[in-house]
Amino acid sequence: MSSRILDRRDFLRVLGIGGAAATLAGCGNTSIESGKELVMSYVQPEDFVVPGVGVYYASTCTQCGSGCGIMGRVREGRILKLEGNPQSLISAGKICGLGQAGVQVHYNPDRLRTPLMREGDTLKPVSWEKAQASLNSRLGPASTLAGNQIAFLTGEISGHQKVMVEALLESFGSDNHVVYDALSTVTGRAASKAVIGESLPVLKIDQARMILSFGNDFLGSGVSPVYMAAQYARFRKAPRGTLVQIEPRMTLTGANADRWYAIKPGTEGVFALGLAHALLAHESYAHSLPAELEAALKPYDKDTVSEVTGVHAEAIPHLAGMLWEKSPSLVLSGPSAEGHVRGFNNAAAIQLLNLILNNRGRSLLGSAVHPFPQLVSATGSYSALVKLNQDMSAGRVQTLLLVGTNPVFTAPTFLPFANNLSKVPFKVAFVTQLDETAHQCDLVLPLLSPLEDFGTHVASYQPSGVEVQIQQPLMEKLYPETRGFGDILLELVKLRRPEVYKAFPDYYSYLKTAVTKAKPVFKATTGDDEFWEDALRSGVLRLDLPAAALESKEGASVVQVDTPRVLDTDVHYPFFFVPSVRADLRDGRHANLPWLQESPDPLTTVVWDSWVDIHPKTANEMQIREGDILEVQSATGSMRAKAYLFPGIQPDTVSMPLGQGHTAYGRYADGMGVNPFKLFDPMFDEKTGELALYATRVIIKKTGENALVVKDEGPTSLQQNRKLVATIGADQAQLAKENAHVTE
Amino acid sequence: MSLSNLIKNWSSLRVRRPYEGQYKGKDYKWAMVIDLDACTGCNACTTACYAENNLPVVGKESFAKGQAMHWIRIERYWGPGDHMTEEFPQRGAQFLPMLCQQCEAAPCEVVCPVGATHHTPDGLNSQVYNRCIGSRYCSANCPYKVRYFNWWQYPERAWPNPLELQLNPDVTVRSKGVMEKCTFCVQRLTEAKNRARTENRLVADGEVTTACAQACPTSAITFGNLANEKSTVAKMWQAHQIKLASDVQEKDDTVRGYRIFEDLRTYPSIVYLEQVRDLEA
Numbered sequence A: 001m002s003s004r005i006l007d008r009r010d011f012l013r014v015l016g017i018g019g020a021a022a023t024l025a026g027c028g029n030t031s032i033e034s035g036k037e038l039v040m041s042y043v044q045p046e047d048f049v050v051p052g053v054g055v056y057y058a059s060t061c062t063q064c065g066s067g068c069g070i071m072g073r074v075r076e077g078r079i080l081k082l083e084g085n086p087q088s089l090i091s092a093g094k095i096c097g098l099g100q101a102g103v104q105v106h107y108n109p110d111r112l113r114t115p116l117m118r119e120g121d122t123l124k125p126v127s128w129e130k131a132q133a134s135l136n137s138r139l140g141p142a143s144t145l146a147g148n149q150i151a152f153l154t155g156e157i158s159g160h161q162k163v164m165v166e167a168l169l170e171s172f173g174s175d176n177h178v179v180y181d182a183l184s185t186v187t188g189r190a191a192s193k194a195v196i197g198e199s200l201p202v203l204k205i206d207q208a209r210m211i212l213s214f215g216n217d218f219l220g221s222g223v224s225p226v227y228m229a230a231q232y233a234r235f236r237k238a239p240r241g242t243l244v245q246i247e248p249r250m251t252l253t254g255a256n257a258d259r260w261y262a263i264k265p266g267t268e269g270v271f272a273l274g275l276a277h278a279l280l281a282h283e284s285y286a287h288s289l290p291a292e293l294e295a296a297l298k299p300y301d302k303d304t305v306s307e308v309t310g311v312h313a314e315a316i317p318h319l320a321g322m323l324w325e326k327s328p329s330l331v332l333s334g335p336s337a338e339g340h341v342r343g344f345n346n347a348a349a350i351q352l353l354n355l356i357l358n359n360r361g362r363s364l365l366g367s368a369v370h371p372f373p374q375l376v377s378a379t380g381s382y383s384a385l386v387k388l389n390q391d392m393s394a395g396r397v398q399t400l401l402l403v404g405t406n407p408v409f410t411a412p413t414f415l416p417f418a419n420n421l422s423k424v425p426f427k428v429a430f431v432t433q434l435d436e437t438a439h440q441c442d443l444v445l446p447l448l449s450p451l452e453d454f455g456t457h458v459a460s461y462q463p464s465g466v467e468v469q470i471q472q473p474l475m476e477k478l479y480p481e482t483r484g485f486g487d488i489l490l491e492l493v494k495l496r497r498p499e500v501y502k503a504f505p506d507y508y509s510y511l512k513t514a515v516t517k518a519k520p521v522f523k524a525t526t527g528d529d530e531f532w533e534d535a536l537r538s539g540v541l542r543l544d545l546p547a548a549a550l551e552s553k554e555g556a557s558v559v560q561v562d563t564p565r566v567l568d569t570d571v572h573y574p575f576f577f578v579p580s581v582r583a584d585l586r587d588g589r590h591a592n593l594p595w596l597q598e599s600p601d602p603l604t605t606v607v608w609d610s611w612v613d614i615h616p617k618t619a620n621e622m623q624i625r626e627g628d629i630l631e632v633q634s635a636t637g638s639m640r641a642k643a644y645l646f647p648g649i650q651p652d653t654v655s656m657p658l659g660q661g662h663t664a665y666g667r668y669a670d671g672m673g674v675n676p677f678k679l680f681d682p683m684f685d686e687k688t689g690e691l692a693l694y695a696t697r698v699i700i701k702k703t704g705e706n707a708l709v710v711k712d713e714g715p716t717s718l719q720q721n722r723k724l725v726a727t728i729g730a731d732q733a734q735l736a737k738e739n740a741h742v743t744e
Numbered sequence B: 001m002s003l004s005n006l007i008k009n010w011s012s013l014r015v016r017r018p019y020e021g022q023y024k025g026k027d028y029k030w031a032m033v034i035d036l037d038a039c040t041g042c043n044a045c046t047t048a049c050y051a052e053n054n055l056p057v058v059g060k061e062s063f064a065k066g067q068a069m070h071w072i073r074i075e076r077y078w079g080p081g082d083h084m085t086e087e088f089p090q091r092g093a094q095f096l097p098m099l100c101q102q103c104e105a106a107p108c109e110v111v112c113p114v115g116a117t118h119h120t121p122d123g124l125n126s127q128v129y130n131r132c133i134g135s136r137y138c139s140a141n142c143p144y145k146v147r148y149f150n151w152w153q154y155p156e157r158a159w160p161n162p163l164e165l166q167l168n169p170d171v172t173v174r175s176k177g178v179m180e181k182c183t184f185c186v187q188r189l190t191e192a193k194n195r196a197r198t199e200n201r202l203v204a205d206g207e208v209t210t211a212c213a214q215a216c217p218t219s220a221i222t223f224g225n226l227a228n229e230k231s232t233v234a235k236m237w238q239a240h241q242i243k244l245a246s247d248v249q250e251k252d253d254t255v256r257g258y259r260i261f262e263d264l265r266t267y268p269s270i271v272y273l274e275q276v277r278d279l280e281a
Helices: A008-018 A018-029 A101-107 A130-141 A161-168 A184-197 A225-235 A266-280 A291-296 A301-308 A315-325 A343-356 A381-393 A417-421 A485-496 A507-517 A528-538 A594-598 A616-621 A736-744 B003-008 B042-054 B060-064 B107-111 B137-141 B186-198 B211-215 B234-241
Strands: A055-060 A069-075 A078-082 A116-119 A122-125 A150-154 A178-181 A212-216 A243-245 A259-262 A330-331 A397-404 A426-431 A441-447 A455-457 A466-471 A541-544 A575-580 A611-614 A628-634 A638-645 A653-657 A696-707 A727-729 B030-034 B073-077 B094-098 B117-119 B125-126 B146-151 B179-181 B222-227 B272-274 B275-276
Touching: A055 A466, A055 A528, A069 A417, A069 A507, A078 A101, A078 B211, A116 A130, A130 A485, A150 A161, A150 A381, A161 A178, A161 A455, A161 A485, A184 A343, A212 A266, A212 A315, A212 A343, A212 A455, A225 A417, A243 A315, A266 A301, A266 A315, A266 A343, A301 A315, A315 A628, A330 A343, A330 A441, A330 A736, A343 A541, A381 A417, A441 A638, A455 A507, A485 A507, A507 A528, A528 A541, A611 A628, A616 A638, A616 B211, A628 B234, A736 B234, B030 B234, B107 B117, B107 B137, B125 B179, B211 B222
Parallel strands: A150 A178, A150 A397, A212 A243, A212 A330, A243 A259, A397 A426, A426 A441, A575 A653, A611 A638, A727 B275, B030 B272
Antiparallel strands: A055 A069, A069 A078, A116 A122, A116 A441, A455 A466, A466 A541, A575 A696, A611 A653, A628 A638, A628 A696, B030 B222, B073 B094, B117 B125, B146 B179
């Protein structure tokens, strides 16, 4: 057929038998006489890649510290969608909205694509060679930096990335790894450690018959929401457990409670002690506390407690009766109880209830000891940032490296972090996208997205046994000028410690060696390569270890019992101010993801904006309507946002969501709402020194302006007697029978 | 539909739908159960739907005009009546995942002037984008308000490069002027059905599910084939005593299942299970 000119009919006949060869001939440019030359496609897919069929790869979600196993759907070399990995104990095949949006970190149109270097007031794009040369001259073998002159500021970090960070610092003799978390949980962890015996004990939510939660948003912005949600689903099956939530502003978890109580912010400890007092009167719990503590609880009668907390008096005997009846129970403290000057004591008083109710060993277990402590997640705190801020101010920090944190955005106004940052001669930010902090750095290095990079992670909350989660690239990198975080650090430590690291050409080989070395611990009998392949395939290395026993030396004795007194009223700032933490935006690091901006806040359904929650009763008294622009003023700062009438809030309290108000975080975040981090007063937990996020007082003023609140909710927030969401009493529903019918 | 087909099936086409036993002996009838006691209102399902079905992010301005394109949305209510009886929502909130109910007698289907929306043999209410002329009658007639109109040419603005690389190649990106809605992830169903057909079998229970059900952290959503009596979804419909072709269900008081706006005789394919609250708490 090569030399003959085909007429149309012949051509069709050839096509019918000849298939691909004939089609190619018809296309023109190539002459493909049989055997004369070999025609190869430019794109050589892997054997198992079939065009049009999605292939799933296991990895680990890095959107928060929960360490959920994920599966990425890859087609024609592109990552399309993330699903939960059924082999992961934590995600069990499920995924939250925040996790889903991981693909938008990767495909974000505002991704940083080249290194940037400071030239005067602006950051200018430079080549990697130039960026690397600058880095090497400062941090290479010729570096004059010594000891803690070099600091690494990170967010929560675990696995071998943490090992690399610390290895780099160590090569300078520095241990200045500063771990900062704007939504620090240090106070609650410290109280739990002191009273219960562990800072993050294993919560057997599915085993509890009643959960009493003081502002713990375990279904939303808590420590491992996807895992907790699955536990919660089991908790709600027969015999159905009861959830009671006490908090100043309703969280997502509160919205799912059987009974929700509004409480004055900061008085949670008083309520818990009142409950302890009521429980001790019951014969089952008499003498479960030391005698002097029991005596000190005497003034905590229900009427006094009610006066202090604003919760009606009968709630206390009622809850005490329920806790006795529904055993084992589980009592949780959360950020809204812990973020006060007496936050530690609040949390300790709450944990005291677990001791009285004997929940240890039943619904509260110890977690297993991790065989690789160097990989365990480093918990962030606010006080770490304060220390760094002092060091920077005193000129003790010569080089600061930053990753996974945005303190210029989240640090409170009274901590002049941005000012002091400018005193550091050399600041390097590792980012996938420019943010407020990176804008102030001298060198900004573009990282691979979490879907392009290798890594290992250890979840901050380990529900059972221990796991090391494996992160692997789900597709080729989008931009040639981006590099892996581990690779950049490895290059640096290789220059400084060639004797230790020269054997590793890249981070991948380092990771592979490190992981396969751990093979004996995981009791694997396979070869090294096979072990590594298996780890990549399943996305997780798992070891079943027995739970450690929960014991504490201090126990009940850490709880300070003062005379309960009513909170002072502040004439200048008459309202309590509590922030709300959205499960998707968190501290604002995810405000650049359009799916999350357009995903309505579950409680208010507001999108793309900030707002002020105010109770309808208070709004009525002040003649505030929805959309009225309010000025919220604290002793520290003031900002404006639209009023949203929200019944799930204590009437003397107003609330604003965190996460919005960015000024330099890409097209989807900039100019959306305001940043309440800049409203916080300098109030600190007296025990841990952590910033008390729920202790600020404000005044609200009407500005006379009004604007439309952009929300998904329609003209009514009530069902208007349409049977949309019907409710049935727990005593009436026959959940066990339903379940039996389906599983038979 | 060819003329011969029309003549052959004339008697069945003249029957008022749905009728009892309509799907008996048929291969597929896709249906869903949503347990409102398990739903926490977390919005994982809605984001999963954006990812799976190429839903455009419309932005604040368009959202304010009610032009959001969320095929599944979570509605939040503070009480059953027309005013709040208590100072606080002391039994929490009521969350309602609302999506196309795939009605068996869909009010949207009968008003379409061009037949762009119609019923498929496996019980889906389908939308044919290239037939749609954008009259929006269907949306006006939908009592659930789950049909979404493309007021803008979203392909030009919703996915700035390289966000478009995330788009699911199995799902059309809709252009300006057409109506769209939840399809029960028909692209997944088609793939599963094709795979089953090549293997000369029917799609097994649990073999295929929708993006929302797959993501849901509390497994509140169950999806499956109602024509298969042994499927989980069919068993749940039975346990909750819901008959597809009835508009008034005879059932026990303790049974939680119900369909929304059943009295409008839309015969939805989604059963909701009542929220449970410990009223003694």
